[in-house]
Amino acid sequence: xxxxxxxxxxxQEVGRREIGVDRSxxxxxxxxxxxxxxxHWNERFATEVGLPGVIAHGMWTMGAAVGVVSDWVGDPGAxxxxxxxxxxxxxxxxxxxxTVEVVAVVGALDAGTGTARIDLTVTAAxxxxxxxxxxxxxxx
Amino acid sequence: MAVNPEFAGxxxxxxxxxxxxxxxxxEFAEAVGATHPAHTDVDAARALGYPDVIAPPTFAVVVAQRxxxxxxxxxxxxxxxxxxxxADERFIHHRPIHAGDRLVTVLHVDAxxxxxxxxxxxxxxxxxxxxxxxxxxxxxxxxxxxxxA
Numbered sequence: 001x002x003x004x005x006x007x008x009x010x011x012q013e014v015g016r017r018e019i020g021v022d023r024s025x026x027x028x029x030x031x032x033x034x035x036x037x038x039x040h041w042n043e044r045f046a047t048e049v050g051l052p053g054v055i056a057h058g059m060w061t062m063g064a065a066v067g068v069v070s071d072w073v074g075d076p077g078a079x080x081x082x083x084x085x086x087x088x089x090x091x092x093x094x095x096x097x098x099t100v101e102v103v104a105v106v107g108a109l110d111a112g113t114g115t116a117r118i119d120l121t122v123t124a125a126x127x128x129x130x131x132x133x134x135x136x137x138x139x140x
Numbered sequence: 141m142a143v144n145p146e147f148a149g150x151x152x153x154x155x156x157x158x159x160x161x162x163x164x165x166x167e168f169a170e171a172v173g174a175t176h177p178a179h180t181d182v183d184a185a186r187a188l189g190y191p192d193v194i195a196p197p198t199f200a201v202v203v204a205q206r207x208x209x210x211x212x213x214x215x216x217x218x219x220x221x222x223x224x225x226x227a228d229e230r231f232i233h234h235r236p237i238h239a240g241d242r243l244v245t246v247l248h249v250d251a252x253x254x255x256x257x258x259x260x261x262x263x264x265x266x267x268x269x270x271x272x273x274x275x276x277x278x279x280x281x282x283x284x285x286x287x288x289a
Contacts, residue, residue, distance in 0.1 A: 029171040031171070060171070063198035066198065070197070071176060077235070080232070081232050
């Protein structure tokens with residue numbers, strides 16, 4: 001059942017998920033996206049440029065987080081606007097990797113345009129990694 | 141070297157079309173953990189009214205970054221990619237990207253600003269189908285650390 005605008009309330013949680021990420025995941029994302037920046041797979045390079053180690057692509061984190069919204073709305077094509085600021089990197093140590101936690105809450109409703117703004121709280125190791133992470137979805 | 145402020149306001153001509161393939165969308169969906177069947181199963185996508193499998197919401201970055209390369213790989217722009225951090229990203233979708241699309245992008249450099257040893261470069265990639273139909277706009281800000289930062 002697709003969600004209906006009239007049944008939603010601001011502040012309502014619509015989904016949450018924990019997503020694991022390890023080095024093989026980053027290599028896979030590098031290949032799929034074409035972003036081969038070595039800070040996402042080469043420990044030596046990452047530390048030489050002042051990072052704590054290999055970090056996840058911000059775009060991987062952003063892309064993984066919105067899956068909660070796509071699955072909730074039932075149609076990934078209903079996401080008409082999606083934005084974030086990258087607040088903090090997500091270090092991905094080998095071999096343990098990291099866990100990203102996503103909580104999706106209704107941030108605003110607009111009956112005129114038939115849209116709901118879903119605000120995503122995205123954290124790793126207790127710290128917020130994406131800021132102002134918002135997805136606007138069109139509901140029928 | 142700081143990013144060249146003269147690039148602000150620049151608009152590039154439409155680039156060569158990006159042809160969206162089913163397997164590329166499936167590969168990207170798998171990489172971001174997008175498990176909705178509309179990304180991988182043609183019948184599931186058609187049941188939602190789309191002509192073919194559709195892209196996850198952030199796939200447009202792959203299309204946009206081809207256009208952004210015109211700026212980033214231009215030595216005159218002064219962007220040292222080893223000193224770049226991604227600051228923000230936004231996707232506006234007029235319709236989902238689907239397999240079979242041939243997408244042309246016009247890149248705009250909206251702003252180049254200096255702030256506390258950082259150069260902030262904001263680009264806007266306007267993506268449309270070959271027939272001119274608007275598809276998506278991808279806005280991205282990169283922060284480039286100066287030599288002393």
